[in-house]
Amino acid sequence: xxxxxxxxxxxxxxxxxxxxxxxxxxxxxxxxxxxxxxxxxxxxxxxxxxxxxxxxxxxxxxxxxxxxxxxxxxxxxxxxxxxxxxxxxxxxxxxxxxxxxxxxxxxxxxxxxxxxxxxxxxxxxxxxxxxxxxxxxxxxxxxxxxxxxxxxxxxxxxxxxxxxxxxxxxxxxxxxxxxxxxxxxxxxxxxxxxxxxxxxxxxxxxxxxxxxxxxxxxxxxxxxxxxxxxxxxxxxxxxxxxxxxxxxxxxxxxxxxxxxxxxxxxxxxxxxxxxxxxxxxxxxxxxxxxxxxxxxxxxxxxxxxxxxxxxxxxxxxxxxxxxxxxxxxxxxxxxxxxxxxxxxxxxxxxxxxxxxxxxxxxxxxxxxxxxxxxxxxxxxxxxxxxxxxxxxxxxxxxxxxxxxxxxxxxxxxxxxxxx
Numbered sequence: 001x002x003x004x005x006x007x008x009x010x011x012x013x014x015x016x017x018x019x020x021x022x023x024x025x026x027x028x029x030x031x032x033x034x035x036x037x038x039x040x041x042x043x044x045x046x047x048x049x050x051x052x053x054x055x056x057x058x059x060x061x062x063x064x065x066x067x068x069x070x071x072x073x074x075x076x077x078x079x080x081x082x083x084x085x086x087x088x089x090x091x092x093x094x095x096x097x098x099x100x101x102x103x104x105x106x107x108x109x110x111x112x113x114x115x116x117x118x119x120x121x122x123x124x125x126x127x128x129x130x131x132x133x134x135x136x137x138x139x140x141x142x143x144x145x146x147x148x149x150x151x152x153x154x155x156x157x158x159x160x161x162x163x164x165x166x167x168x169x170x171x172x173x174x175x176x177x178x179x180x181x182x183x184x185x186x187x188x189x190x191x192x193x194x195x196x197x198x199x200x201x202x203x204x205x206x207x208x209x210x211x212x213x214x215x216x217x218x219x220x221x222x223x224x225x226x227x228x229x230x231x232x233x234x235x236x237x238x239x240x241x242x243x244x245x246x247x248x249x250x251x252x253x254x255x256x257x258x259x260x261x262x263x264x265x266x267x268x269x270x271x272x273x274x275x276x277x278x279x280x281x282x283x284x285x286x287x288x289x290x291x292x293x294x295x296x297x298x299x300x301x302x303x304x305x306x307x308x309x310x311x312x313x314x315x316x317x318x319x320x321x322x323x324x325x326x327x328x329x330x331x332x333x334x335x336x337x338x339x340x341x342x343x344x345x346x347x348x349x350x351x352x353x354x355x356x357x358x359x360x361x362x363x364x365x366x367x368x369x370x371x372x373x374x375x376x377x378x379x380x381x382x383x384x385x386x387x388x389x390x391x392x393x394x395x396x397x398x399x400x401x402x403x404x405x406x407x408x409x410x411x412x413x414x415x416x417x418x419x
Contacts, residue, residue, distance in 0.1 A: 015185045019088055021147040021154075022178050026095065026114065027239075028155020029170045031261060032254040033163035035243050040167060041104050047374040050244040052104060054366025056111045057240055061358030063115030081191040088185060090117040092178035099171035149272070153265035160258015167254075220337035221349075223403025228330050229353050230396035231293075234300070235323075236361025237389040238264070241369045245303070248373055249382040250310035263314060267321035276328050286404055288329035293397055296323030300390035304383030337407075365389070 034056075038049040074083050090113060098110035162169040246252035246260060280288045299320030306312050331350065365385040371377065372384040381387075 015181070015189050016084075017147050018181050018184070019084060021151045022088075022091070022174070022181055024148055024151025025155040025158070026091065026174045026178070028152050028261065028265075029159035029162075029174050030098070031156055031239065031243050032160040032257040033167050033170055035247055036163070036167050036254065037101075038104065038107070041101065041107065045375060046244055046248050047370045047377075050241060050366045050373070051370040053244065054240065054363045056107060057362030057366070058359050059108065060111045060115035061355065061362065063112055065352070065355035065359060067116040079191045081189055085182060085185050085189065087117040088178060088182045092175050092182060095171045095175035095178060099168045099175060149265060149269040153262050153269065156258040156261030156265070158258070160254045160256070160261075163254030163258070218337050220403055220407050221334045223399045223406075224330050224334050224337075225349065225353060227289075227396040227400035227403075228327075228334075228350070229357060230392050230399075231296075231326055231330075232354055232357040233361050233364075234296075234389040234393040234396070236357055237300070237365045237385045240362040240365040241385050244366075244369060245382055245386070246310070249306070249308060250313070252310065256310075260313065260317070264317055264321075267318055268324055271321045271324040272328070275322075276325060280325065280329055280332075285329040285333050288325040289333075289400060290397075292323045292326030292329070293393060293400075295319050295321075296326070297390050297393045299323070300386045300393065304386035304390065306383070 034053055035046060035049050038044065038052050039046070042049065042052065044052065071083055071087065094110050094113040094117060097113070098107055101107050101110065158173070159170040162173055242261065243257045246257045250256070252260070276288075283291070299316045302316030302319065303313065306316065334350070365388070368385045368388055369382070372379060372381040
C-alpha cells in the first residue's frame with residue numbers, strides 16, 4: 001500500500017484500536033496505586049495524598065482540553081500518521097518518567113505530558129473516518145468504543161494486580177506496552193490523509209471552546225447541555241477519589257481497588273453496550289434520562305453511607321451502572337434539536353463540556369475528601385464527595401425538566417397551529 005492510500009489494512013485498524021485501548025488502560029492502570037505512590041513520595045496521609053491527586057487529575061484534564069483540538073488540527077495539516085506516532089512515543093516516555101519519579105514534581109510533569117498525549121482520541125477518530133466507507137464507519141467507530149470500555153476494565157484490574165507486587169510496576173508495564181505499540185505502528189500505520197485534502201493550521205480553529213459558540217441558538221441543546229455538564233461534574237467523583245475512598249473507608253489495597261473498578265467497567269459495558277439499545281427505544285429518551293439520574297443518584301448516596309465492610313458497594317455499582325442511560329439519551333435529544341449542518345459543532349460543544357468537567361471535578365472532589373478526612377477534621381466523613389456528587393446530580397434535574405417542559409409546550413402549540 002502506498003503512503004497515502006485511501007484505505008488501510010486490518011493491521012492499521014488494529015493499531016488504532018490498541019492506541020485507544022492503551023490510552024484508557026494508561027489512565028486506569030495507575031488509579032489503584034496512586035494513593036500509595038503519592039504517600040511514598042510526599043510522606044502525606046491518605047487525605048493529603050488525595051489533595052495532591054486532585055492537582056494531578058486537574059492538570060491531566062486541562063492538557064486534554066487544550067491539546068485535543070490542537071492535535072486534531074495538526075493532523076489535518078501534517079497527516080494522521082506523524083501525530084499519532086509522536087503521541088504514542090510521548091505516552092511511553094510519560095509512563096517511564098512516572099515509574100522513575102523521585103519526587104511529586106516528576107509525577108506532575110508526567111501527568112502533564114500524559115494529558116497532552118492522551119488526546120489522540122480525536123486523531124484516531126479522524127483516521128477511522130478517513131479509511132472507512134460510509135457503510136462501515138459506524139462499525140469501525142464501534143471498535144474505538146469497545147477499546148474505551150475494555151481499557152477501563154483491564155487497566156484498573158491490571159494496575160491492582162501489578163501494584164500488589166510493586167507500586168511502580170504498573171507504570172513500567174504501561175510504558176513498555178506503549179513503546180511496543182509505537183514500534184508496531186512504524187511498520188503498519190499508513191498515512192490516510194491525502195495532500196490535496198490537508199488544510200493550513202490555524203490557531204483560531206484549534207481552540208477548545210470553539211464548539212460552544214453555536215449552542216446558544218438552540219434552547220433545547222442549551223438546557224440539556226447544562227444538565228449534561230452537571231452530570232459529568234458529579235460522575236467525576238469516581239475516578240477522582242475512588243481509590244482513596246476505598247482505602248480510607250474499607251481498608252482496601254491496590255488489588256481490591258483495581259477489582260472494584262474493573263467491576264464498574266464490566267457493568268457499564270453491559271448497560272451501555274447492550275441495554276441502552278433495547279431500553280431507550282422502548283421507554284423514550286426523556287424517561288431514560290430520568291431513570292439514569294435516579295439510579296446514579298441512589299448509587300452515590302449508597303457509596304456515601306455504605307457500611308465499613310464494603311460488601312454493599314458492589315450492589316451500588318450495579319445500580320449506578322444504569323446511569324449509563326443518561327449520556328446516549330441526552331446526546332440523542334441534543335442531536336435531534338440541531339440542524340444537520342451543525343452536528344459537528346454540537347459534538348465539539350459536548351466534548352468541550354466534558355473536558356471542562358475533567359478539570360473542575362477532580363479539584364473539587366479531592367478537596368472535599370481532604371476536608372472531611374484530614375487529621376483534626378471537625379467532621380470525619382469519607383463519603384462527603386459522594387454525597388456532594390448526589391446533590392449535584394439531583395440539581396441536573398432542574399435544567400433538564402424545565403427544558404423538556406418548554407419543548408413540550410412548544411410542540412403542542414405548533415401542533416395546534418398546524419391543525
